[in-house]
Amino acid sequence: MIISEQISSPVAPKNRRTVARQAHVWLALALLLVAVLSLATGPTGTSLWSALGKMFSGKPLTAMERVVLWDIRMPRLIIGILVGAGLAVSGALMQGLFRNPLADPGLVGVGAGGTLGAILAIVLGSTLPIWFSDIVGNMLIPVSAFFGSWLVIVVLYRVSTRHGRTSVATMLLAGIALAALAAALSGIVIFMADDQQLRDLTFWSLGSLAGATWTKVVITAPLILIAIGGSLFLGHGLNALALGEATASHLGIAVQRLKLLTILIVAMATGAAVAVSGGIGFIGIIVPHLLRLATGPDHRTLLLNVALLGAAILLTADIISRLIIAPAELPIGIVTAVLGAPVFLWILLRRRGLVDM
Amino acid sequence: MWLRTLARLLIAALPTTTVAEGDKNVLAIGGSVTEIIYALGEGDRLIGRDSTSSYPPEAASLPDVGYMRALAPEGVLSVRPGMIISEDGAGPPETIEVLQAADIPFITVPGSYSVEGIVQKILTVGEALDVEAASIALASDVRMKLQEAEAAADALAGETPKRVLFVLSTQDGRIMASGTNTAASSIIEMAGSVNAVTGFEGYKPMSDEAVIAAAPDVILMMDRRGDHFVANEDLFALPAIAATPAAQTQSVVRMNGLYLLGFGPRTADAVLELTTSLYKG
Numbered sequence: 349m350i351i352s353e354q355i356s357s358p359v360a361p362k363n364r365r366t367v368a369r370q371a372h373v374w375l376a377l378a379l380l381l382v383a384v385l386s387l388a389t390g391p392t393g394t395s396l397w398s399a400l401g402k403m404f405s406g407k408p409l410t411a412m413e414r415v416v417l418w419d420i421r422m423p424r425l426i427i428g429i430l431v432g433a434g435l436a437v438s439g440a441l442m443q444g445l446f447r448n449p450l451a452d453p454g455l456v457g458v459g460a461g462g463t464l465g466a467i468l469a470i471v472l473g474s475t476l477p478i479w480f481s482d483i484v485g486n487m488l489i490p491v492s493a494f495f496g497s498w499l500v501i502v503v504l505y506r507v508s509t510r511h512g513r514t515s516v517a518t519m520l521l522a523g524i525a526l527a528a529l530a531a532a533l534s535g536i537v538i539f540m541a542d543d544q545q546l547r548d549l550t551f552w553s554l555g556s557l558a559g560a561t562w563t564k565v566v567i568t569a570p571l572i573l574i575a576i577g578g579s580l581f582l583g584h585g586l587n588a589l590a591l592g593e594a595t596a597s598h599l600g601i602a603v604q605r606l607k608l609l610t611i612l613i614v615a616m617a618t619g620a621a622v623a624v625s626g627g628i629g630f631i632g633i634i635v636p637h638l639l640r641l642a643t644g645p646d647h648r649t650l651l652l653n654v655a656l657l658g659a660a661i662l663l664t665a666d667i668i669s670r671l672i673i674a675p676a677e678l679p680i681g682i683v684t685a686v687l688g689a690p691v692f693l694w695i696l697l698r699r700r701g702l703v704d705m
Numbered sequence: 706m707w708l709r710t711l712a713r714l715l716i717a718a719l720p721t722t723t724v725a726e727g728d729k730n731v732l733a734i735g736g737s738v739t740e741i742i743y744a745l746g747e748g749d750r751l752i753g754r755d756s757t758s759s760y761p762p763e764a765a766s767l768p769d770v771g772y773m774r775a776l777a778p779e780g781v782l783s784v785r786p787g788m789i790i791s792e793d794g795a796g797p798p799e800t801i802e803v804l805q806a807a808d809i810p811f812i813t814v815p816g817s818y819s820v821e822g823i824v825q826k827i828l829t830v831g832e833a834l835d836v837e838a839a840s841i842a843l844a845s846d847v848r849m850k851l852q853e854a855e856a857a858a859d860a861l862a863g864e865t866p867k868r869v870l871f872v873l874s875t876q877d878g879r880i881m882a883s884g885t886n887t888a889a890s891s892i893i894e895m896a897g898s899v900n901a902v903t904g905f906e907g908y909k910p911m912s913d914e915a916v917i918a919a920a921p922d923v924i925l926m927m928d929r930r931g932d933h934f935v936a937n938e939d940l941f942a943l944p945a946i947a948a949t950p951a952a953q954t955q956s957v958v959r960m961n962g963l964y965l966l967g968f969g970p971r972t973a974d975a976v977l978e979l980t981t982s983l984y985k986g
Binding site for chain 2: 543
């Protein structure tokens with residue numbers, strides 16, 4: 349299962365590279381536009397423009413403007429950008445590493461590990477000693493989800509690495525097994541859950557950016573920014589890896605180090621994203637594929653584009669999720685899947701020849 | 706962190722608008738809270754509700770801010786509440802934090818599945834709305850009615866209380882039933898009967914054999930349409946139910962979920978109605 353283009357691209361590479369470079373600019377502009385839109389829209393109808401006007405003319409903001417713009421929309425915007433970019437880049441890295449268009453962090457059990465962590469926190473959180481709850485406070489679910497993702501990744505890496513060499517095929521299969529195991533353990537905890545915890549779980553697994561706070565921004569931002577920044581250095585190696593591990597190492601790529609770095613970056617970005625936003629599907633699959641079809645599979649330009657588009661799409665989904673049934677809010681995972689799945693199918697139908705399984 | 710503190714200080718420094726008594730600015734979270742507010746005659750002060758507030762019917766015309774445990778901060782602010790009165794357990798905590806930062810009084814109404822629990826809810830809501838006299842009157846009226854209903858139920862049940870199985874759903878023939886420590890379990894006891902299941906807490910799926918062993922005389926269900934609706938024939942055809950005393954007498958009672966399990970001002974009526982269905986039906 350290899351994207352055929354990666355081996356025999358029929359399009360002149362230089363042309364595509366220019367297009368991909370131009371896409372950096374367009375996507376950055378699109379992200380900026382959506383970001384402004386995200387700050388300017390919301391069910392309270394608080395106006396960004398009148399608030400900005402007041403700020404420039406030195407007039408005080410109303411309490412409502414302050415809370416809505418600064419405590420609600422701003423952290424939500426930043427978390428949205430981080431999560432969207434993080435999930436999309438993780439997806440692209442996984443597809444590159446496994447040389448498999450279906451790969452995403454969910455496939456290797458990172459998502460299931462995060463879910464298990466969150467479920468444990470939701471159901472068993474109230475049985476923890478008080479001094480411990482006092483320390484973690486509201487962060488129990490995110491922290492637990494983050495460690496759940498990491499636990500799966502560490503186990504996965506240990507299982508699939510022998511004599512200093514990681515087998516990607518073993519990792520894929522072990523990932524599926526670990527995902528099943530994590531899901532089964534989640535099942536046990538779900539069985540113990542009461543009614544209210546079950547509803548909490550359902551909402552958690554549908555994802556939301558509504559819980560975004562400055563504390564979460566401060567904790568998540570370094571993790572995801574380092575992950576995305578690091579991923580931009582992996583483009584060359586992943587391009588070589590597309591030709592096969594042996595070829596890549598003949599080309600002078602330190603294949604083992606590349607694999608380890610990729611896994612670490614994915615764990616960091618996905619773990620943090622799942623922790624703050626719950627289960628948001630489809631971004632990791634659809635964004636890299638959209639861009640591969642539009643601008644080619646060269647990871648050197650792809651990864652940055654993926655980060656920009658992932659952020660823009662997630663922000664768009666978030667705007668929809670908070671407006672469509674206002675004052676209530678639709679979980680964002682529903683929006684990404686409802687919008688993402690049909691668009692993805694449509695692209696596949698139109699350009700079916702490009703992705704050859 | 707310091708930014709948040711700064712924002713809070715700035716908000717505190719702003720001139721606060723005083724809320725005149727009787728202002729229309731109350732957001733109710735939780736079905737029983739909304740019912741109590743209407744029962745106190747203060748329904749016209751409401752400007753919003755959550756999705757669990759389905760009674761009285763006029764509540765439906767209020768803006769719905771979503772499910773009480775998954776509230777979005779801006780959605781809640783968008784109805785411009787001057788005060789939020791909520792059942793215990795509203796969330797997520799991040800939203801509550803933001804609402805507190807916005808200086809909106811947030812009153813949590815404690816609740817338990819008992820007569821005193823309901824009385825306490827009514828008094829708390831009354832205090833929050835500054836209608837204490839009305840709430841004391843309503844609370845004592847509700848307490849009296851509940852005690853009467855319980856006494857009537859005990860008298861009817863006499864020495865042979867019925868064993869009642871509360872079935873939450875029968876998805877794919879799997880019975881999700883109420884154990885102890887639930888609203889359903891409490892209401893069954895208030896209606897002079899015995900919860901047929903005591904082996905677990907909360908709502909859990911039961912095996913067919915466990916249902917047969919529980920030997921319920923009556924099945925109690927919520928009255929709803931859609932995917933949870935099960936016709937009597939289908940219900941009694943389920944292997945687990947077919948072998949119970951309830952199936953032999955075709956005894957099933959269906960009542961509206963919020964009415965039956967809401968533990969609000971209508972609970973005395975619910976107890977009476979349930980008792981009547983159980984013992985005079």
